[in-house]
Amino acid sequence: MSDRLPGFSTLAVHAGAQPDPTTGARATPIYQTTSFVFNDADHAASLFGLQAFGNIYTRIGNPTNAVLEERVAALEGGTAALAVASGHAAQVVVLQQLLLPGDEFIAARKLYGGSINQFTHAFKSFGWNVVWADSDDIASFERAVTPRTKAIFIESIANPGGSITDIEAISTVARKAGVPLIVDNTLASPYLIRPIDHGADIVVHSLTKFLGGHGNSLGGIIVDAGTFDWSTGGKYPMLSEPRPEYHGIKLQETFGNFAFAIACRVLGLRDLGPALSPFNAFMILTGIETLPLRMQRHCDNAKAVAEFLAGHPAVASVSYAGLASDKYNQLARKYAPKGAGAVFTFSLKGGYDAGVSLVSKLQLFSHLANVGDTRSLVIHPASTTHSQLDDAAKIKSGAGPDVVRLSIGIEDKEDLIADLEQALGA
Amino acid sequence: MMNHDAYPDNYIRGILNGVKSIAMVGASPVNVRPSYFAFKYLAQRGYDMIPVNPGHVGKELLGKPFVASLSDIGRPVDMIDIFRNSSHIMPVVEEALALDPLPKVIWMQLGARDDVAAAKAESVGIKVVMNRCPKIEYGRLSSEISWMGVNSRTLSSKRAPAPTQGMRLSLNRMSVGGGDTAASDRAAKNKSEQS
Ligand SMILES: Cc1ncc(COP(=O)(O)O)c(C=O)c1O
Numbered sequence: 001m002s003d004r005l006p007g008f009s010t011l012a013v014h015a016g017a018q019p020d021p022t023t024g025a026r027a028t029p030i031y032q033t034t035s036f037v038f039n040d041a042d043h044a045a046s047l048f049g050l051q052a053f054g055n056i057y058t059r060i061g062n063p064t065n066a067v068l069e070e071r072v073a074a075l076e077g078g079t080a081a082l083a084v085a086s087g088h089a090a091q092v093v094v095l096q097q098l099l100l101p102g103d104e105f106i107a108a109r110k111l112y113g114g115s116i117n118q119f120t121h122a123f124k125s126f127g128w129n130v131v132w133a134d135s136d137d138i139a140s141f142e143r144a145v146t147p148r149t150k151a152i153f154i155e156s157i158a159n160p161g162g163s164i165t166d167i168e169a170i171s172t173v174a175r176k177a178g179v180p181l182i183v184d185n186t187l188a189s190p191y192l193i194r195p196i197d198h199g200a201d202i203v204v205h206s207l208t209k210f211l212g213g214h215g216n217s218l219g220g221i222i223v224d225a226g227t228f229d230w231s232t233g234g235k236y237p238m239l240s241e242p243r244p245e246y247h248g249i250k251l252q253e254t255f256g257n258f259a260f261a262i263a264c265r266v267l268g269l270r271d272l273g274p275a276l277s278p279f280n281a282f283m284i285l286t287g288i289e290t291l292p293l294r295m296q297r298h299c300d301n302a303k304a305v306a307e308f309l310a311g312h313p314a315v316a317s318v319s320y321a322g323l324a325s326d327k328y329n330q331l332a333r334k335y336a337p338k339g340a341g342a343v344f345t346f347s348l349k350g351g352y353d354a355g356v357s358l359v360s361k362l363q364l365f366s367h368l369a370n371v372g373d374t375r376s377l378v379i380h381p382a383s384t385t386h387s388q389l390d391d392a393a394k395i396k397s398g399a400g401p402d403v404v405r406l407s408i409g410i411e412d413k414e415d416l417i418a419d420l421e422q423a424l425g426a
Numbered sequence: 427m428m429n430h431d432a433y434p435d436n437y438i439r440g441i442l443n444g445v446k447s448i449a450m451v452g453a454s455p456v457n458v459r460p461s462y463f464a465f466k467y468l469a470q471r472g473y474d475m476i477p478v479n480p481g482h483v484g485k486e487l488l489g490k491p492f493v494a495s496l497s498d499i500g501r502p503v504d505m506i507d508i509f510r511n512s513s514h515i516m517p518v519v520e521e522a523l524a525l526d527p528l529p530k531v532i533w534m535q536l537g538a539r540d541d542v543a544a545a546k547a548e549s550v551g552i553k554v555v556m557n558r559c560p561k562i563e564y565g566r567l568s569s570e571i572s573w574m575g576v577n578s579r580t581l582s583s584k585r586a587p588a589p590t591q592g593m594r595l596s597l598n599r600m601s602v603g604g605g606d607t608a609a610s611d612r613a614a615k616n617k618s619e620q621s
Contacts, residue, residue, distance in 0.1 A: 006581065006602055015602070016572060019585035039591060051463045052470075053565055053573045061573065069575030074602065080576040247458045254460045256536040256559065258576050265575065 008075065008191065009292045016070030017285075030282045031063045050246060050254070050266065060270050064278040068285050072211070072221050073261075075190040075288075076203050079226030080261035082269060083219060083281060087186060087206025088118055089274035090220035091153075094182060094202055096272065097238045097263045098150045101127025105151040106144045108135045108165065110158040110398070113385055115184070119153075138169045145177045150235070152179060156195055157187040157321075157336070159371065160381060160405045161398040162344035164321045164331035171199025178235070180228045186210070187343050187371070191295040192336045201228040202260065209372025210342075213287040213294055217280040222264050226257030238263050245271075294374070294410055299339020301416060302408040308417045309346050314354070314424045316402065320344040342408040343371045345398060352401035355380040359404070361423035364415060371407035376416055379405050427548060430541065430556050435579070435601040438563050441531050441553060443597055445504035446474055448560070449496060449529075451518050452509030453477035455487050460536070461509040462487075464561040471564060472594045476503065496521045505531040507560060508538065515540035519547055528552060533560055568595035 006014075017028050036055040038044035046052035055061055065083045073081040084090050099105060107119055109132045119130040133140040135154060152174045154165050167183060174181035180201035185193060189210040195203050205211055207219030230239035230252045239259055242248035245267060252259040269275060299322070306320035321328035322340030332340040348354040358380075359367050365378040369385060379385065381399035394400050408416065428437070448468060454461045469475045469488055477487040480494040493499055496506065496518075506522045506529050508515060515534055522529055523546065532547045534540065534556040544554040565571030569578040570589055580599035589595055 006600075010581075011602070014581045014583070015577075018569065018582045021586055021588040024585050043591070046466070049457060051457070051466055053570045055573060061575070063573070066573055066575055070572050070577055073575065073577035074579070078577060080574070082575050242458075249458045253537065254463065256562065261575060 011071070011074045012191075012291050013289050015074035016067040028064055028067045028282060028285055031058075031278050033062075033278075034058050050249065050262075058278065059273060059275045060265065062275075062278050062281070064285075065276055065281045068207075068219075068276075068281045068288075069221065071285060071288055072190075072205070072207075073223055075194075075291075076185070076223045077190075077194050077196045077225075078203065078223035078261075080258035081221050081223045082261050082264045083207070083221045083276045084269060085220065085274040085276050086218045087184075087204065087208060087220040088114065089272075090204040090206075090222050091115065091118060091184075092122075093264050093268035093272060093274070094204060094222055095123065095128060095151065096268050097260065098180070098236060099126075099128045100237075102129075102148065103127075103150045104129045104131050104146060104148045105153055106131050106133050106141055106149060107153040108133060108155065108158070108170075110135055110161060110163060110165075111153075111155055112159040112184070112186075113381075113397070113399075116397075135163070135165045135170070138166065138173065141170055141173045142176075145173070145179075149177055149179055151182055152177075153182045153184070155184040155187065156193045157341045157343070159187055159343060160345055161319050162187070162321055162328075162341055163319075164328040164335055164340065166331055167193075167195055167198040167200060167335065174201070175199070178232065187341050188336060189291060189295055191292050192299070192338055192341060196223075196225040196227070198335070201225050207284045208370070210295060210298070211288055211291060211372075212284040213291065213372060213374060214283070215370060215373035215375065217283040217287075219276050219280050219284050222261065224258050224261035224264075226260075228260065230259065238267055243267065296339065297410040298342035298408055301410065301413045302342040302344065302406075303339065304413040305406065305408055305416055305420065306344060306346075308420065312421075312424055314349055316347045316349045318344070318346040319398075320346075343405065345403050345405045347400065347402040348404065350402075352382060355402060355404050356383055358423050362419055363422075364411065364419040365406070371405075373407065374410050376409035376411060377407040381405055427545070428554060430539070430544060430554070433555065433558070435567065437553075438555065438558070439567055439597050441505070441533075441555065442560065442564055442567065445531055447476065447501075447503045448473050448505045448507050449476040449478050449499055449503045450507045450509060451478045451496070452535075453479050453482075453487055453492070454509075455482055455485060460559070464507070464509075464535075464559060467561040468564070470591060472592060496525060502527050503529055505529055505533055507533045507535065509535045510538065512538050512540050516543045519543040522552075523547065523550065531555070533558070535559060536562070564595070564597070567597040567599065569599060570595060 069081040131144045182202045183195035183200040186206045203223040230236040239252045255262045303322045310318045321332035365376045382401040386399040482492040531553045536559045539556040579602040582599040
């Protein structure tokens with residue numbers, strides 16, 4: 001046995017999956033079952049007490065989901081992972097392990113709109129208070145730290161604008177504050193950026209996007225980097241203190257560098273309940289096998305489309321970090337040298353009406369509220385996702401009336417460019 | 427001298443494949459303590475387990491009688507697994523070094539690290555592992571721990587039998603990395619430097 005490091009594409013196909021022990025099935029079976037029999041009373045007690053490895057009930061764990069979890073943990077370079085029903089569920093479960101009512105977390109202002117809603121409204125009702133900071137001004141994170149701060153949350157590539165976040169600089173702030181850095185890596189996927197290599201302590205994903213990749217299944221995942229020491233100062237009692245839910249087990253003491261993933265499973269998923277269907281896990285796993293091929297194609301196509309748009313007379317500006325002229329190009333070269341992702345925005349000289357007209361004329365691009373599909377997608381945020389905001393607020397969140405967001409698929413780039421050309425020109 | 431910041435999987439694999447008897451110092455009969463978890467699991471995977479804890483002499487742990495100290499075991503043991511804080515490691519290692527024959531391996535539990543004690547044991551040819559759990563490492567190298575979404579850092583295209591009670595599992599899967607768990611190591615090292 002030699003200790004050799006397999007490459008990313010090998011892990012994307014193999015990590016976590018081996019032939020089924022009972023049947024020899026080589027593809028990962030869909031264990032579509034709610035529950036698993038115990039060998040005897042002692043085995044049952046060992047499983048419920050977390051003393052043995054094994055399956056109890058699909059809300060707590062499932063063999064198909066476990067393959068997905070190990071696969072993503074391996075691709076991200078983490079110690080363990082927990083799959084859940086959606087990206088939003090991943091965010092709730094993570095923060096439930098870290099915050100008590102009255103606590104705070106710092107989040108980058110440039111985030112997926114749904115996350116802004118979740119943090120501002122839903123989490124407020126739990127007593128978890130979000131404090132906003134600006135990724136373009138690292139000092140704004142430092143200024144936001146208080147004794148109640150329990151975590152910092154950022155996106156590696158931010159939705160919708162496609163800007164690249166300086167993960168290392170923000171991880172330095174988190175380290176100094178003694179709190180974990182959570183990175184939503186949905187738009188980059190581990191093929192483009194591995195946040196743990198840059199100082200992230202926890203990575204979350206909406207598997208719904210590029211990891212699943214085919215626009216057919218919702219899912220979310222939490223990856224534990226194994227880098228954070230939860231025992232200092234009693235700041236994280238879910239991990240460091242005896243848990244009454246488990247007769248006094250201390251999770252960090254028992255599970256070491258994957259204790260956070262275990263906490264998310266046995267204190268978060270078990271009690272909050274957003275379990276991922278094994279069928280969705282199977283669909284997402286199948287998608288991940290081709291992640292490296294798809295993601296490169298997504299990025300190559302996105303760059304070609306962004307270059308085309310930048311040269312088009314009807315276009316006022318293109319915001320894509322892969323363009324040499326872009327504000328975030330330096331950060332893109334550092335963090336995502338293989339490509340700057342496939343989600344970006346551009347603005348039209350003709351304003352709101354031109355945006356509405358473009359969307360209605362496109363033939364290949366689908367007008368819908370998702371990103372990270374094999375198909376190319378388009379949305380005009382001002383008339384849809386951000387329509388409830390006033391004009392000033394729209395502009396601040398990168399969704400001004402003239403802005404259009406694209407998620408570039410893996411079709412032939414010539415066809416995508418031709419579609420945009422006819423819709424812009426006519 | 428071993429680099430105790432990152433063990434190659436082959437080092438751990440060789441130890442877990444090689445030892446048969448394990449004396450666990452600090453074994454607890456309380457079923458939420460990590461030592462109880464590890465003792466029970468290793469016994470189920472076929473190791474000859476000996477609980478060592480002077481506070482429980484006269485009692486049994488899963489059918490095995492407690493002994494007060496290593497010298498009371500009265501037969502050779504392959505490995506000493508120490509479930510004590512870093513500050514209590516040295517006396518146990520000194521006790522182990524007085525055994526005849528010497529143990530082949532001294533293993534210090536997750537969170538425990540004493541580099542001076544380790545060097546002492548290594549100077550007489552004993553293999554040392556620090557800040558690891560043998561249950562976790564066995565579960566990882568066999569991939570049994572994958573049931574909990576843990577990254578085993580191993581791959582295999584071979585069909586393995588479903589684990590049952592008392593079964594030894596193959597640990598000879600292909601390793602994905604060098605077994606680097608640097609983060610928890612750093613945390614333990616910082617603590618032992620502070621104390
Ligand atoms: C960056 C990002 N994070 C999180 C989410 C939420 O994921 P889900 O829809 O799977 O709950 C999305 C969805 O659009 C997203 O784009």
